[in-house]
Amino acid sequence: MQVITISDIKGKTKSIIPYGLNLAKRLQAKVDIIHSIDSRTQHGVNSPYADSQSITPGNKLSHEEIMLREKNTTRNALDKLLSREASVLNFPLKVNVTIEENTLKKTINSKTGNDSNTLVAVNSEPDNYIFHSQKEIVETLKNSNLQVLVVPPGRKFKEFSNVLLVTNFSSNKGFDKYSKAVFLLRDFKPLIHAVDVAKPNKYIEKEIKKQSMATAC
Structure with a gap:
């Protein structure tokens, strides 16, 4: 069994990533967190500061710089959340984090091969980054061969009875x-x-x- 949690780290609601981690712990499953960056939604902006990647202040960021910035900020946010949750779980759970420039469908397919023994956990509330509506969540996942669990924001994991x-x-x-x-x-x-x-x-x-x-x- 593989448990994939679609990242909601950019959303304004409480994350379901802790739910996905606890579910994977209960199932003793391989766990992946996927964060896809759709380049069509990222546009060049002026940088007000120079960062570790030597971006010159005031210059318009290139596509590569925008993608690098998005990946770095997302990685930092996910690392912070996972570090906090690891102490709560108290369980040696190996978490694979994938952050890549691609559509979500392609990213999931590359990780699962559309294997039906995969469970995908997704936040029921769109984050306005990966998903912009509940309809988009349904349309993206409904035709896959994967099992999909739609989780309300911040829901704590409980055994299914x-x-x-x-x-x-x-x-x-x-x-x-x-x-x-x-x-x-x-x-x-x-x-x-x-x-x-x-x-x-x-x-x-x-x-x-x-x-x-x-x-x-």
Whole structure:
């Protein structure tokens, strides 16, 4: 199992990175934090100061300088957060941090190969940096083969004990969703409440499908 947490270090809400770390600890999983920088959103600006990269004050930053600055500031912020959380975890968890200039989809694919044994944790609130809307979060991740866990800002990790799964018993996609949920949560052994709403003329068909799911899983 691999747990990937999409960085929200640039956001204004509480980070979910601690949640991802605790989840990975519980699953004894490999953990990655991915921060992608879309160069299309970065523009040349004047630098009011000189930094360690010898950027001349007042000069317009080049594309390379902008990317370097973004990577350095992001790395510093993530290192600070991870250092703080490491003492709280009290667990030898190896964290791989990836900060690169690319689209998020390409970065995730390069790290996972779209392997279904990967769980992606993402903040439910857009950070206006990697994601600019909740719709963009859904559109970016919905067609992947990965398991996606949408986490509210600052949510503390708790064991999964009761799970409500809204599904469609009459479709293969509904069965796949149910199977993936069972696979994902197997280590927690929770009670899963799978719920579907049926029209009167479809009730018997869905009831049969439901029983098939219960038998198969």
